[in-house]
Amino acid sequence: MGWAAKDATGHLSPYTYSLRSTGPEDVYIKVISCGICHTDIHQIKNDLGMSRYPMVPGHEVVGEVVEVGSDVTKFKAGDVVGVGAIVGSCRNCHPCKSDIEQYCNKKIWSYNDVYTDGKPTQGGFAESMVVDQKFVVKIPDGMSPEQKSS
DSSP: OEEEEOSTTOOEEEEOOOOOOOOTTEEEEEEEEEOOOHHHHHHHTTTTSOOOSSBOOOOSEEEEEEEEOTTOOSOOTTOEEEEOSEEEOOSOSHHHHTTOGGGOTTOEESSSSBOTTSOBOOOSSBSEEEEEGGGEEEOOTTOOHHHHTO
16 A cells, blocks of 8 residues: 555545565565655656656655565565665666666656556555665664655
């Protein structure tokens, strides 16, 4: 479940949807905290003219790892992690092979986008997310959730 914009009014309301299955390279994350950015507001209100509804915004996410895919090596259940604006990429183009996925023409945004399987991406104003391990970062111990997501 998440809080979704269902149109450009700017109002968020509860929204139930199913997450994609956790694949071999994926991390299933229980969201602890999510910051809000003005980009979220622009997307919610369709100020940029490209919003898809319903949309669960949020790209400043902190959560706890609940489950990892069979090929995940960097994370384990219980780790506190962060997720930003990108949750996937092609992994084959020059930018991806150079670790600058933000320049990939096939990057997948954390919300208001579509996964390669056709499912819409939903962001961190939610109970949980499934994210490719390449786009998850370990959060150092000793910070409050609010500090971690700002």
